[in-house]
Amino acid sequence: MKAKSRRKPAAGKGPGRRSENKKKTRQAILRAALELFASQGFYRTTTKAISRKAGIAEGTLFNYFRTKEDLAVYFLEQELDAVIKWYENDDRIQKAALPEQLFAIIQRSLDRLAPYEEFVGAVYLRALVPSSSLGPWSLQTQSRSLRYLQFIREILATAEDDEQIPPLGDFGAYAFGLFHLAIATHWLQDRSRGKERTLALMDRCLNLGSHFLQKRNWNW
Amino acid sequence: MGKLGFSLVGSYLGYQAQNLLLSKETRPQRHARLHKDVSRRVRDELGELKGPVMKLGQMLSMQTDFLSDEVLEELAGLQMQAPPMHATLARAQFKSALGKYPEEAFREFDPEPFAAASLGQVHRAITFDGEKVAVKIQYPAIRSAIENDLKLLRSATLPTRVTGHVPPALLDEIARGLLEETDYLHEAGNIDYFRKGLAGLSFVTVPHVYRELTSDRVLTMSFVEGESLNNWLKRKPSHALRDLMGARLTEAYETQLQHLRVIHADQHPGNYLFQPDGRFGLVDFGCVKRVNFGILELHRFYETRGWQENEAAAHRFLSIIYGNNVPFARARKILPILEEFLDILWPRGSDFVIDFKTFKNPRVNEIRRKFLRQTVQDKLVNPDFVYLVRGDMGFWHLISEIGATVNLSEITGLVSATVPPMR
Numbered sequence: 001m002k003a004k005s006r007r008k009p010a011a012g013k014g015p016g017r018r019s020e021n022k023k024k025t026r027q028a029i030l031r032a033a034l035e036l037f038a039s040q041g042f043y044r045t046t047t048k049a050i051s052r053k054a055g056i057a058e059g060t061l062f063n064y065f066r067t068k069e070d071l072a073v074y075f076l077e078q079e080l081d082a083v084i085k086w087y088e089n090d091d092r093i094q095k096a097a098l099p100e101q102l103f104a105i106i107q108r109s110l111d112r113l114a115p116y117e118e119f120v121g122a123v124y125l126r127a128l129v130p131s132s133s134l135g136p137w138s139l140q141t142q143s144r145s146l147r148y149l150q151f152i153r154e155i156l157a158t159a160e161d162d163e164q165i166p167p168l169g170d171f172g173a174y175a176f177g178l179f180h181l182a183i184a185t186h187w188l189q190d191r192s193r194g195k196e197r198t199l200a201l202m203d204r205c206l207n208l209g210s211h212f213l214q215k216r217n218w219n220w
Numbered sequence: 221m222g223k224l225g226f227s228l229v230g231s232y233l234g235y236q237a238q239n240l241l242l243s244k245e246t247r248p249q250r251h252a253r254l255h256k257d258v259s260r261r262v263r264d265e266l267g268e269l270k271g272p273v274m275k276l277g278q279m280l281s282m283q284t285d286f287l288s289d290e291v292l293e294e295l296a297g298l299q300m301q302a303p304p305m306h307a308t309l310a311r312a313q314f315k316s317a318l319g320k321y322p323e324e325a326f327r328e329f330d331p332e333p334f335a336a337a338s339l340g341q342v343h344r345a346i347t348f349d350g351e352k353v354a355v356k357i358q359y360p361a362i363r364s365a366i367e368n369d370l371k372l373l374r375s376a377t378l379p380t381r382v383t384g385h386v387p388p389a390l391l392d393e394i395a396r397g398l399l400e401e402t403d404y405l406h407e408a409g410n411i412d413y414f415r416k417g418l419a420g421l422s423f424v425t426v427p428h429v430y431r432e433l434t435s436d437r438v439l440t441m442s443f444v445e446g447e448s449l450n451n452w453l454k455r456k457p458s459h460a461l462r463d464l465m466g467a468r469l470t471e472a473y474e475t476q477l478q479h480l481r482v483i484h485a486d487q488h489p490g491n492y493l494f495q496p497d498g499r500f501g502l503v504d505f506g507c508v509k510r511v512n513f514g515i516l517e518l519h520r521f522y523e524t525r526g527w528q529e530n531e532a533a534a535h536r537f538l539s540i541i542y543g544n545n546v547p548f549a550r551a552r553k554i555l556p557i558l559e560e561f562l563d564i565l566w567p568r569g570s571d572f573v574i575d576f577k578t579f580k581n582p583r584v585n586e587i588r589r590k591f592l593r594q595t596v597q598d599k600l601v602n603p604d605f606v607y608l609v610r611g612d613m614g615f616w617h618l619i620s621e622i623g624a625t626v627n628l629s630e631i632t633g634l635v636s637a638t639v640p641p642m643r
Contacts, residue, residue, distance in 0.1 A: 097306070200362075
């Protein structure tokens with residue numbers, strides 16, 4: 001920390017620039033790590049290799065991410081950001097029918113995860129440890145899922161306004177979140193060619209779900 | 221599917237109960253109405269399921285004639301349908317099959333399909349070299365779905381297999397055919413074979429396959445111009461043009477049978493694209509079957525009723541259509557039915573003329589059904605012959621829809637006189 005505060009003011013001007021640089025370094029580390037996970041696998045990648053690839057000292061790496069778990073938390077946040085940003089910039093998908101929109105959100109995120117499958121699998125296992133910051137009870141996870149739920153909630157609210165689905169409120173977002181998790185789990189286990197079974201499962205469930213919702217005019 | 225089973229059973233039971241109360245006159249009408257209701261039900265339910273189950277029911281029914289014409293008509297309407305894929309799914313499935321997205325493989329790719337195809341849908345695209353292509357994308361995981369359905373089908377048909385009415389060979393044949401249809405690489409092989417084999421016929425267009433953009437689940441082929449039969453007929457083509465089209469279709473069909481020794485068993489109008497000047501294109505080569513017997517010999521038998529000459533000839537004829545191990549005594553019961561059929565279609569001493577009016581004759585369908593029913597009853601279902609019957613029936617139906625009159629004998633002779641284009 002001390003070493004950095006000595007160096008940083010010389011490089012940038014003011015605290016804004018400093019956090020900007022910090023963000024850039026974090027992203028460079030993540031990028032390096034992901035490249036190595038993709039080419040060598042998660043378990044065979046060392047912190048040494050990551051820091052070398054990112055062009056920083058191994059000690060500096062630990063200033064940014066104390067553990068691989070921290071790296072995973074950061075990774076998941078970045079992934080969520082990327083999917084939200086993609087959705088907000090894609091006019092076609094925003095106008096598509098709800099089942100396609102929801103399909104596209106999961107498919108987009110799985111497609112992004114595909115090169116790091118082993119890493120994602122490791123994250124899943126790690127998340128089962130109660131003390132893990134990746135687990136469902138960790139506050140970090142909860143703040144991320146809240147952001148995710150709000151994102152989905154808005155999409156569902158638009159569909160509710162268009163009367164594509166009956167009013168579901170926040171429940172709809174929760175239910176979809178669970179579905180997303182289930183699909184991701186299936187995807188990790190899916191050994192079919194090009195993971196086509198996951199595509200079929202997703203498509204059928206979403207069509208069935210929307211069919212089911214449309215048929216019943218629920219009045220709470 | 222459970223719902224479908226239930227509603228079929230439900231309405232049949234209702235029908236049986238009411239049967240007691242109905243007078244003789246109203247019964248046939250009610251019967252017809254019930255079949256229409258049931259068939260719509262079948263179509264609604266299968267429409268949702270689409271895909272394999274539909275295909276299975278359709279193939280089984282067409283090959284053994286278990287279902288009524290009304291139900292078959294409804295099923296035929298579903299022929300080209302497959303589960304629709306939205307743009308995102310089609311794109312994802314493309315990548316799943318070829319490892320890259322359509323926008324990485326083509327200069328332009330239309331996310332909206334322009335046609336449904338068996339087990340998938342077809343998109344227009346333009347290659348990086350500027351060529352127009354049709355890209356057929358298969359619905360994901362359809363092969364494993366079909367494998368599951370086949371298991372179900374095998375247990376569902378156990379009773380009929382035990383009694384021998386539906387021979388295991390037929391089920392194997394259906395299974396083989398269906399699984400083959402899920403493999404677009406196999407279809408690509410068929411396309412190449414047809415393209416080479418039909419090269420001598422200048423009025424036929426067979427697409428060519430872009431192998432580097434094709435896998436077992438995505439098939440990229442050159443775009444074939446033309447329109448559907450319905451649209452072609454809307455232009456009110458002249459009698460001469462209809463007859464020309466009919467004759468050319470027949471020449472192509474006979475060339476396949478005689479020289480290529482294959483049969484395109486799915487003779488559905490949707491597998492052809494028609495052009496205003498009387499040319500046509502062939503699309504969809506999923507359901508192609510090798511023909512194991514000499515089609516000309518069969519033809520001669522039909523023409524001369526050759527089985528009447530002596531026992532040996534009758535034996536020979538029956539072994540052609542039912543295989544070498546045919547139970548002769550049982551099988552020959554089919555001959556009078558066949559003669560009755562031929563007396564309408566192909567009177568002695570004249571040419572075999574396929575005339576659209578013939579197929580409006582209800583006797584023809586009646587006898588055909590009698591023939592197939594007898595075949596099933598006598599446990600004589602021979603997959604090879606069944607394919608030929610199915611192909612012929614589909615083809616004649618196509619000719620009658622076009623409204624053409626075709627002299628089949630003449631064209632058969634013409635084709636047999638040409639040198640085979642391959643070999």
